[in-house]
Amino acid sequence: xxxxxxxxxxxxxxxxxxxxxxPRALEILAKADKLMIEMRESCLENVNKLINEIxxxxxxxxxxxxxxxxxxxxxxxxxxxxxxxxxxxxxxxAAFYLCELVDRCGVRDQWDWPSVDVHxxxxxxxxMEGVNLPASARMQIFVGLKKINDRLGAREAADPADEAAPxxxxxxxxxxxxxxxxx
Amino acid sequence: MMKPNANTRINLDKISVLLIDDxxxxxxxxxxxxxxxxxxxxxxxxxxxxxxxxxxxxxxxxIMTDGTMPGMDGYxxxxxxxxxxxxxxxxIPILLITGHARESQVHKARDCGANFxxxxxxxxxxxxxxxxxxxxxxxxxxxxxxxxxxxxRFKREGPPAGTTGRRKEDLPMELGQATTPNLSQDQIDxxxxxxxxxx
Numbered sequence: 497x498x499x500x501x502x503x504x505x506x507x508x509x510x511x512x513x514x515x516x517x518x519p520r521a522l523e524i525l526a527k528a529d530k531l532m533i534e535m536r537e538s539c540l541e542n543v544n545k546l547i548n549e550i551x552x553x554x555x556x557x558x559x560x561x562x563x564x565x566x567x568x569x570x571x572x573x574x575x576x577x578x579x580x581x582x583x584x585x586x587x588x589x590a591a592f593y594l595c596e597l598v599d600r601c602g603v604r605d606q607w608d609w610p611s612v613d614v615h616x617x618x619x620x621x622x623x624m625e626g627v628n629l630p631a632s633a634r635m636q637i638f639v640g641l642k643k644i645n646d647r648l649g650a651r652e653a654a655d656p657a658d659e660a661a662p663x664x665x666x667x668x669x670x671x672x673x674x675x676x677x678x679x
Numbered sequence: 680m681m682k683p684n685a686n687t688r689i690n691l692d693k694i695s696v697l698l699i700d701d702x703x704x705x706x707x708x709x710x711x712x713x714x715x716x717x718x719x720x721x722x723x724x725x726x727x728x729x730x731x732x733x734x735x736x737x738x739x740x741x742i743m744t745d746g747t748m749p750g751m752d753g754y755x756x757x758x759x760x761x762x763x764x765x766x767x768x769x770x771i772p773i774l775l776i777t778g779h780a781r782e783s784q785v786h787k788a789r790d791c792g793a794n795f796x797x798x799x800x801x802x803x804x805x806x807x808x809x810x811x812x813x814x815x816x817x818x819x820x821x822x823x824x825x826x827x828x829x830x831x832r833f834k835r836e837g838p839p840a841g842t843t844g845r846r847k848e849d850l851p852m853e854l855g856q857a858t859t860p861n862l863s864q865d866q867i868d869x870x871x872x873x874x875x876x877x878x
Contacts, residue, residue, distance in 0.1 A: 498681060501822040502830070505770035510814045518690030520716060521683040521807065528715025530801035535708060542704060569779075573747065576778035577705040580712075580800035595779035606766045677741050 535598055536581040543587055546575050547619050556613055565602035568612075569595055575619075586634065590618045593641040600648045611644050683811045689718040690741075691810075695720035695738075698731045699756065700745040705799070707775075709743060712803050716810075727756035734760055734768045741810070742768075746784060753777075754784070754791040761827035762793040769827075770820060778786035792828025794818075824838065856873070 521640040550571050554563055579588035594615040601607050618637050622629065683689060696718055700706040703737040706723045707718075713721050724730045724838075727744065728751050742760070744753040750757075753775055758864040776794040777784065788796045794813045797805060 499824070502819050503822070505820045506767075507814065508767075509772050509810075512693045512740060513690055513811070515690045515693070515812045518688045518692070520685065521687045521689055522685040524689065524691070524716045525803050525807060527717075528712045528807075531711040531715040532708060532803060535704075535711060538766070539704065539708070573778045574702060576799050577700075577702045577745075578708065579802075580708050580802065583800050583802065592779055599779075599781060 498605075532581050534581075537580045539581045542578055543582060544573050544623065545574055547587075547623055550616060550619065554612060555616060556609075560608075561607070561609075563607070565598050569598045569602070572598065585622055586632075586638075587619060587622045589638060590615060590622055590641060593645055594619070596645050597648065600652065608648070611648070613639060615642060683807065687811075689716075689807070691813065692717045692719055694718055694720070694740040695737045697730060697733065697742045698723045699725075699727055699743070699748075699753065701725050701748040702745070705745065709801065712801065712806055716802065716807065727753060728750035730756060731759060735766065737765065738767050739771060741813070742771055742773045743776055743797075744773065746775050746780065746788065754787045754793075757791045757828075759791050774809055774813065789831060790826060792826065796827050 543636065552558055553571075554568055562661035572594045576588045576595070579585075579591070594612070597608065597611055597615060601612075618641060621637065622634075625633075691713075696713055698706055698713070698721060700709065700723075703725065706725065710721050710723055722733065722739075724733065727748055730742075730744070731751070744756055746753040756773065757773050760771070760773065761769055772794045773792070774856055775788050775791070776799055777788065777796060778799040779797075780788070780798075785796075785864050794816070795809050805862065816829075821830050836857045
């Protein structure tokens with residue numbers, strides 16, 4: 497039987513934070529927002545670079561078919577890492593869905609290229625249109641990406657053991673999502 | 680859980696923070712936000728291995744680490760910090776920051792000894808809330824052969840009454856007893872009706 501020790505620990509953070517005085521939460525949040533927004537341009541530049549790398553290595557025109565799962569996962573995770581100052585563009589949300597997709601493809605050791613294409617198109621569209629993209633179009637993009645994600649999740653739940661099974665998607669349906677979101 | 684309201688006064692200028700992230704720009708974003716909060720002592724490092732050397736010789740009030748990093752990752756780093764012997768940093772509040780978390784990583788985050796997990800992209804508001812939470816929280820620390828960190832049993836119901844291991848802080852079992860009749864299977868089915876999604 498293992499030994500269990502339960503004890504109270506000192507919390508230096510509490511002692512320092514709760515000392516009287518200091519600015520109001522409202523003030524420090526405004527200052528933090530301002531400082532973060534100062535990084536917007538440099539973050540946007542790097543988000544562009546990452547999207548371009550994704551297109552160059554995984555886009556329709558350039559891929560060979562045996563691309564590395566981890567590399568695309570890492571590129572998307574890097575977009576999420578640096579998206580805080582540009583969160584209003586919601587590129588990180590599309591990158592998150594692409595991470596989910598790559599994860600699922602990696603488990604099956606099989607690319608689902610039509611779905612990858614829809615995600616890459618969504619990343620491009622969100623980046624190109626930026627804040628000018630109407631809210632309804634933005635919502636349609638994420639509804640589309642979520643549907644793909646849910647469909648793949650449902651397929652895994654129904655058939656978890658059969659990793660070698662061919663994909664049961666209908667590419668025309670995925671294309672329909674892409675056209676529905678006007679990519 | 681308490682949150683600071685707009686007029687809560689928060690004094691962060693005396694705290695020292697260690698930030699760990701292998702992505703330089705992500706590290707800079709975290710640093711900027713903390714600077715905005717008024718934190719003056721911020722040490723930024725790009726690897727958990729480097730951070731490990733630092734925590735053995737410098738005392739901090741708070742650590743934030745990315746989860747996924749090459750080499751030693753954030754989860755392993757937190758576990759290693761919690762196992763430090765005779766080191767004030769062993770009990771320090773640690774926030775784990777994660778971008779996309781696989782399900783297995785969520786379990787890992789719960790079990791590595793982190794106080795909280797924060798999703799990227801971070802917002803100043805969420806980060807301030809979490810810092811405030813870890814400052815105000817009063818969780819006991821648990822040390823076992825397989826886990827060292829804040830008590831993961833949030834409800835603190837503890838083991839059943841009459842068995843060994845119950846603590847005086849554990850909530851009485853009656854709190855968890857049902858006050859309304861059980862739902863019928865039809866009611867449950869009605870709440871969880873499977874929906875077909877057409878693409």
